Amino acid sequence: MATHLSWARYGKDKVRVFRTVRNGDWHDVVEYTVCALLEGALETSFTQADNSVVVATDSVKNTVNILAKTSPHVLDPALFALHIGLHFVTKYQHISKSVVSIDKFKWSRIAVGGKGHKHSFVRDGDEKEVVKVEVDASAGKDKVTGTVSCGLRDLLVLKSSGSAFEGFVTDEYTTLTPVSDRILSTAVEYEYTIPLNGHLTIDGLGALGDKAKFKEVAVNAKRVTLDLFATDESASVQATLFKMGQKIIEENATVGAVTYKLPNKHYIPVNLSFFGLENVNPPEKVDVFTPIESPSGLIMATVSRTAV
Numbered sequence: 014m015a016t017h018l019s020w021a022r023y024g025k026d027k028v029r030v031f032r033t034v035r036n037g038d039w040h041d042v043v044e045y046t047v048c049a050l051l052e053g054a055l056e057t058s059f060t061q062a063d064n065s066v067v068v069a070t071d072s073v074k075n076t077v078n079i080l081a082k083t084s085p086h087v088l089d090p091a092l093f094a095l096h097i098g099l100h101f102v103t104k105y106q107h108i109s110k111s112v113v114s115i116d117k118f119k120w121s122r123i124a125v126g127g128k129g130h131k132h133s134f135v136r137d138g139d140e141k142e143v144v145k146v147e148v149d150a151s152a153g154k155d156k157v158t159g160t161v162s163c164g165l166r167d168l169l170v171l172k173s174s175g176s177a178f179e180g181f182v183t184d185e186y187t188t189l190t191p192v193s194d195r196i197l198s199t200a201v202e203y204e205y206t207i208p209l210n211g212h213l214t215i216d217g218l219g220a221l222g223d224k225a226k227f228k229e230v231a232v233n234a235k236r237v238t239l240d241l242f243a244t245d246e247s248a249s250v251q252a253t254l255f256k257m258g259q260k261i262i263e264e265n266a267t268v269g270a271v272t273y274k275l276p277n278k279h280y281i282p283v284n285l286s287f288f289g290l291e292n293v294n295p296p297e298k299v300d301v302f303t304p305i306e307s308p309s310g311l312i313m314a315t316v317s318r319t320a321v
Contacts, residue, residue, distance in 0.1 A: 024050035098148030164204035258316025
């Protein structure tokens with residue numbers, strides 16, 4: 014039986030990095046978990062036990078830490094990921110692609126007397142910024158291209174009114190009762206793509222950041238998501254999701270597409286009729302619920318910019 018190695022990728026996962034950037038006594042901090050993976054002329058390491066082509070995963074980890082110390086882009090997760098990826102495809106001739114993923118943990122500056130403290134921070138949420146970049150030198154070291162996707166994960170939101178679900182398919186399998194008003198809660202996950210044009214270089218990352226506006230888009234995407242979640246009189250999760258994606262693309266010229274994953278966090282009214290209390294109908298009488306972790310609905314969709 015003939016076999017061959019059709020695909021391979023390896024590297025270092027779960028590299029934890031914390032960096033303090035000092036400007037006098039004013040500090041900025043970032044905390045990342047980094048996954049850096051490599052592709053290229055690696056076949057013999059799998060098929061012939063030839064380690065001469067292997068950049069040790071420990072070296073990959075060391076590289077992440079060194080660049081966390083030296084990169085001018087460390088505070089911007091998208092640019093930092095691109096810097097890591099570009100390093101590997103330019104440093105090693107036989108490495109043709111690098112895939113770098115970063116989770117950024119939330120540290121917000123503490124306000125003291127209405128002003129941000131110079132070096133004190135609080136973890137005021139569990140949501141994480143997420144970045145994934147692919148840096149591709151397959152066409153040549155002087156023709157490096159890349160893709161960038163950014164987003165957010167684990168943004169837990171809830172509205173106690175302003176959401177309905179009616180008019181859905183009803184048949185012999187249906188037990189769900191239509192509701193004109195309900196709790197809507199979800200752990201928001203979204204990812205948007207920012208197309209990159211032209212040849213990528215480490216020296217050109219600063220200009221790329223100015224053009225792509227990674228930080229600005231990250232702030233805008235979260236604002237749009239929260240604003241529409243709160244204010245949209247939602248006929249369904251699907252309808253609200255589409256409006257969110259539309260608005261992000263409309264307000265951010267560098268975004269090509271947005272993908273949302275919205276799992277329903279269900280809150281089920283408790284039947285208190287046995288105790289002479291109405292807590293099922295009408296909706297305005299329902300105010301005691303049991304949170305249900307599973308099963309949960311899961312709504313996913315991608316909204317893309319239409320080519321003109």
